[in-house]
Amino acid sequence: MAKTYDCLFKLLLIGDSGVGKTSILFRFSEDAFNISFISTIGIDFKIRTIDLDGKKVKLQIWDTAGQERFRTITTAYYRGSMGIMLVYDVTNEKSFENIKNWIRNIEENASADVEKMILGNKCDLDDKRQVSKERGEQLAIDYQIKFVETSAKDSLNVEYAFYTLARDIKAKMEKKQEASNPPGARSGAHVLRASDQQRKPPSWLSRCSLL
Amino acid sequence: MSSSSAEDIPEQCKDLFTQDGVLLKSCIGRSINELNSIGMLCIVQNADSTKCVEWRPNDLITIDSDTQDQEWAVVNTIGRRQRTLSGNMTSDYATLRARIIKIPLSELKTFRVSRNNQQMQFSTKPGVWQMSFYFQHGNAEIFVAYLKNHVKTAKARNDKNTYIVVEPNRETQVLNKSFAELDIFTENPTDVVWSLVSNLRQRPYETTMEAFSKLTDIVYYGNEAMNGKRDVSEEVADLLTKSMSAMEDSTAVTRSDEYEVISVKPTLPPRPCIPRYALYYGNEAMNGKRDVSEEVADLLTKSMSAMEDSTAVTRSDEYEVISVKPTLPPRPCIPRGTPLSTEKWDGLQDTDGRVTEVEGVKQLIFRGGVAHSIRPSVWKYLLDYYPWTMTHSEIKNLQRRKTEEYFSMKLQWRSMTEGQESRFSEYRERKSLVEKDVNRTDRTHPFYAGENNPNLIVLQDILMTYVMYNFDLGYVQGMSDILAPLLLLLGNEVDSFWCFAGFMEKIAPNFDMDQAGMKQQLLHLQQLLTFASPELAQHLAQKDSGNMYFCFRWLLVWFKREFSHRDIMRLWEVLWTGLPCANFHLFICVAILDTEKDILIGKDYGFTEVLKHVNDLSMRLDVDKILSTAEGIYHQIVSAPHLTDQIRVILGLPTIGRSHTEDSHSDTEDKEASPKAECSRTNEASRSNATTNGNGTNQRVLFAPEADEYDRFIWPGEHNSNYIKTAKTLYIRIFVRWRHRLVSSPTEASTAKTLTYICPVATPTSFEPNGGFNIGSGTVLVYFGATGSVTLEYNGIQISVVTKTVWALLA
Numbered sequence A: 001m002a003k004t005y006d007c008l009f010k011l012l013l014i015g016d017s018g019v020g021k022t023s024i025l026f027r028f029s030e031d032a033f034n035i036s037f038i039s040t041i042g043i044d045f046k047i048r049t050i051d052l053d054g055k056k057v058k059l060q061i062w063d064t065a066g067q068e069r070f071r072t073i074t075t076a077y078y079r080g081s082m083g084i085m086l087v088y089d090v091t092n093e094k095s096f097e098n099i100k101n102w103i104r105n106i107e108e109n110a111s112a113d114v115e116k117m118i119l120g121n122k123c124d125l126d127d128k129r130q131v132s133k134e135r136g137e138q139l140a141i142d143y144q145i146k147f148v149e150t151s152a153k154d155s156l157n158v159e160y161a162f163y164t165l166a167r168d169i170k171a172k173m174e175k176k177q178e179a180s181n182p183p184g185a186r187s188g189a190h191v192l193r194a195s196d197q198q199r200k201p202p203s204w205l206s207r208c209s210l211l
Numbered sequence B: 001m002s003s004s005s006a007e008d009i010p011e012q013c014k015d016l017f018t019q020d021g022v023l024l025k026s027c028i029g030r031s032i033n034e035l036n037s038i039g040m041l042c043i044v045q046n047a048d049s050t051k052c053v054e055w056r057p058n059d060l061i062t063i064d065s066d067t068q069d070q071e072w073a074v075v076n077t078i079g080r081r082q083r084t085l086s087g088n089m090t091s092d093y094a095t096l097r098a099r100i101i102k103i104p105l106s107e108l109k110t111f112r113v114s115r116n117n118q119q120m121q122f123s124t125k126p127g128v129w130q131m132s133f134y135f136q137h138g139n140a141e142i143f144v145a146y147l148k149n150h151v152k153t154a155k156a157r158n159d160k161n162t163y164i165v166v167e168p169n170r171e172t173q174v175l176n177k178s179f180a181e182l183d184i185f186t187e188n189p190t191d192v193v194w195s196l197v198s199n200l201r202q203r204p205y206e207t208t209m210e211a212f213s214k215l216t217d218i219v220y221y222g223n224e225a226m227n228g229k230r231d232v233s234e235e236v237a238d239l240l241t242k243s244m245s246a247m248e249d250s251t252a253v254t255r256s257d258e259y260e261v262i263s264v265k266p267t268l269p270p271r272p273c274i275p276r277y278a279l280y281y282g283n284e285a286m287n288g289k290r291d292v293s294e295e296v297a298d299l300l301t302k303s304m305s306a307m308e309d310s311t312a313v314t315r316s317d318e319y320e321v322i323s324v325k326p327t328l329p330p331r332p333c334i335p336r337g338t339p340l341s342t343e344k345w346d347g348l349q350d351t352d353g354r355v356t357e358v359e360g361v362k363q364l365i366f367r368g369g370v371a372h373s374i375r376p377s378v379w380k381y382l383l384d385y386y387p388w389t390m391t392h393s394e395i396k397n398l399q400r401r402k403t404e405e406y407f408s409m410k411l412q413w414r415s416m417t418e419g420q421e422s423r424f425s426e427y428r429e430r431k432s433l434v435e436k437d438v439n440r441t442d443r444t445h446p447f448y449a450g451e452n453n454p455n456l457i458v459l460q461d462i463l464m465t466y467v468m469y470n471f472d473l474g475y476v477q478g479m480s481d482i483l484a485p486l487l488l489l490l491g492n493e494v495d496s497f498w499c500f501a502g503f504m505e506k507i508a509p510n511f512d513m514d515q516a517g518m519k520q521q522l523l524h525l526q527q528l529l530t531f532a533s534p535e536l537a538q539h540l541a542q543k544d545s546g547n548m549y550f551c552f553r554w555l556l557v558w559f560k561r562e563f564s565h566r567d568i569m570r571l572w573e574v575l576w577t578g579l580p581c582a583n584f585h586l587f588i589c590v591a592i593l594d595t596e597k598d599i600l601i602g603k604d605y606g607f608t609e610v611l612k613h614v615n616d617l618s619m620r621l622d623v624d625k626i627l628s629t630a631e632g633i634y635h636q637i638v639s640a641p642h643l644t645d646q647i648r649v650i651l652g653l654p655t656i657g658r659s660h661t662e663d664s665h666s667d668t669e670d671k672e673a674s675p676k677a678e679c680s681r682t683n684e685a686s687r688s689n690a691t692t693n694g695n696g697t698n699q700r701v702l703f704a705p706e707a708d709e710y711d712r713f714i715w716p717g718e719h720n721s722n723y724i725k726t727a728k729t730l731y732i733r734i735f736v737r738w739r740h741r742l743v744s745s746p747t748e749a750s751t752a753k754t755l756t757y758i759c760p761v762a763t764p765t766s767f768e769p770n771g772g773f774n775i776g777s778g779t780v781l782v783y784f785g786a787t788g789s790v791t792l793e794y795n796g797i798q799i800s801v802v803t804k805t806v807w808a809l810l811a
Helices: A021-030 A068-077 A093-097 A099-109 A133-143 A158-179 A194-198 A204-208 B058-066 B091-099 B141-150 B172-182 B189-202 B204-220 B222-227 B232-247 B252-260 B276-287 B292-307 B312-322 B342-347 B358-368 B372-382 B392-414 B418-422 B425-438 B454-469 B479-490 B493-511 B516-532 B534-542 B549-556 B565-576 B584-602 B607-616 B623-638 B645-651 B680-693 B721-726
Strands: A007-015 A043-052 A055-064 A083-089 A115-121 A146-149 B011-027 B038-045 B051-057 B080-083 B101-104 B110-114 B119-123 B131-135 B151-155 B162-168 B701-703 B729-738 B752-760 B772-775 B778-784 B790-794 B797-810
Touching: A007 A021, A007 A099, A007 A158, A021 A043, A021 A055, A021 A083, A021 A115, A021 A158, A043 A068, A043 A158, A043 B607, A055 A068, A055 A158, A068 A099, A068 B549, A083 A093, A083 A099, A083 A158, A093 A099, A093 A133, A099 A115, A115 A133, A115 A158, A133 A146, A146 A158, B011 B051, B011 B141, B038 B058, B038 B141, B110 B141, B141 B151, B342 B372, B358 B372, B358 B565, B372 B479, B372 B493, B372 B565, B392 B454, B392 B493, B418 B425, B425 B454, B425 B479, B454 B479, B454 B493, B479 B493, B479 B565, B493 B516, B493 B565, B516 B534, B516 B549, B516 B584, B516 B623, B516 B645, B534 B584, B549 B584, B549 B607, B565 B584, B565 B623, B584 B607, B584 B623, B623 B645
Parallel strands: A007 A055, A007 A083, A083 A115, A115 A146
Antiparallel strands: A043 A055, B011 B038, B011 B080, B011 B131, B038 B051, B051 B101, B110 B119, B110 B162, B119 B131, B151 B162, B701 B797, B729 B752, B729 B797, B772 B778, B778 B790, B790 B797
16 A cells, blocks of 8 residues: 555643543544543544645644553553643643643653643633633743643644644754764855755655654 | 385385374275274375375384384384385285375365364365364374475464465475575585594494484474485484494384484474473383483483573573463353343342342353343342342341441532632542543433533532542542443432442452552453463564553453443443453453454554554444353363463462463562562673673673563663663563564474573663674564564564563663
């Protein structure tokens, strides 16, 4: 069977129980929202292939059970993930405070250079809001992680969030690829010309498709 | 061995493989008095190099060997055997000749292995088994393995014991090539033989020993022997006969008996089913008669030891590995019964309402479940709310007490003030979890559907009261799933609570804070699957799924998410009986996986596909079929002759001190391993590490799992990130069973090897590339899987399965 994508990114959704991880994933993969979701037991994943600067990128997004007790199981799935969405619920102070713990959890269990993004979900429920957008932004600045408030229900910023994360992963890979190139071709007295730029060495895609 | 002149041999055949002690059970067109006679089942190559399966009655074989002065004729090796059919033939002989049964491989259509692998049936036309044979010694496995080298087979769709011959195989060339690629046995066979001959005259005894050690090589690395027209072992064996004749004075018969022992002469790598000592000592050792052959065998064993650099423990491990895996008895098909009816249930209670014959009731429920109308009543007993022995009036009292108790606990949280709550974070956390989950439990079922559904409040109240009843456990995700069907059926808040509490009692380990109970069950499941369906277990291990995490949901909520409410009620009530063993739910898992086996293996599903496939089975499973299969598997396992202690523990049987080294996990709790530098095996490990390293540096053991946890190789990063930061080396000893994928069937070629592989500790998340080691002229690459599995690759082909690991982190 021919491959229908150029590249596969493994992403992960983590955050406290009930913050809306499954809803975000459902919105992104099916573009739908269901009020009567069931809690996630164990682990599951969904797939969506997106177009990123002309490349078909297959996103394999893993959805985990949020409760702390299941962490020994769920962290087994952190391995190999290239991007992680840290989700909290803007109507739940505790879930916001726990983002710090989740970040520590990532440091312990995921690859050091994994791309991260913080999502403050349920921003449609403004009357129940406990965490202001500013606090979310500040937390993101503290950890130097991108941040966006989302609403899976109103389909707000969900697409944006996944595209941003995917683009960041892609950029990082390209950067790595460039760094690993022998510098001779474009260093020294030789001035980089526009034509050189197009002559890219073996694309980063050849590397990531190994995944 | 010089080949005899051809003129007196009208028919010259070569036995490629022979199996002694095979009883002719039935054969179309043969008289009844020919049946039940013992003989030899062979794969024979005819003069025109066509092949056939041939059965020869034993008395013929004797005559045969008498007519020759070939001692080896008696030995069921591959030795070339010429049949003399000259004029002085007795009529008896002719009669016996007529009794030979031949099945040309070109005509063979199907064959079937059954009765605990001891029976083989053959057919040359569809629908009829023309003949069947019974294997008295051991089983048909080796024969089948050999046969499969000569014919290409496929397993029948409807019967996994039936092999359909696709086409005769011309694999010999392929085989030779693949073994040559491994390049382990490099010596020139002719040289071996000639040096042996010349040495034999000067140093008969030593030379014999040498020859034996060569032979050992061949036995051990069996596969390599296949690179000549005539193999080395055959030549060596031949010479050995002569040397032995010179050394001792025994009769040909005795000698050949002795040699029978070494007749494990693998043209193709077999899996010797003979136990180790029988293999080398044969019958003599059993009789206590010490003779030359025994001494030789002794030395042979020692030479084997010298061949390897491993410890005694390791060696025996390896032999375990190459021993044939015993097969399970056939799986009985047990039909499900009818549900326990109202009439029966009423009849099972005495006039006061006591349930008599509790075991009988449980048996009935196990067989067929409970009729829906009496579930509310029966479940209370099954979930230990009502004791079976209580009378109607006693139950009334009990209900009263339990109702009071429930409401007093409910009052405890209901009367909590806002201020109290604000200073009681642990309570708040539990409450918030309950609220979140109640709102997403079975909301598609009419009973819980819609906004402001009052049943949701009852659900929440019960769960909150349970938090007060068992505050330490609190609320864990999955509990609402457990409660929902109970409340749906019973309707009553108090009854539902106590039944829920009873159910929770049964599955409490599922919700352990450290998930030890779940891990233990997943491990047990893996062990059970390995026993019941090794092929699948192996596949999963190769796909990094050996930890069985993809079954987590099944186990946590006892398949609640996999079945409809109706079906889950049936499944649960069967499981609540605790029959036929407390871990029957693990058999349900094995049954489902076994049903999906062909897909999982056939489509070569990997880590993600396995998980997806298993998750997607939800609501597509047939509960009765699964229960029936699970029970069949249970009976298969429980009556298996090779039942190990490990499996016995899972079955709840007393242990008998038999453990399979290959999978000798302890059955203790899956506790967090503590660093134990004193661990003797680890010390030994670090010593040998220093030697193997050749750098002589003293490496300190930073971390090693408990001795009995060795097998469970968990990548150190997973739990012990602290150690990994200071560790420089991961010492890992891997026990491998080679599987020559290059050969048509992976099971037919296996031999054992121990590898000590030391690799630098990578960052906890990096698992590739993991380096390798040399074997022959090539390099074997080692890949560590994300979950601790290890696979090896030779020239891009996966060649092995790791059966055991010993590891430690060194500074």
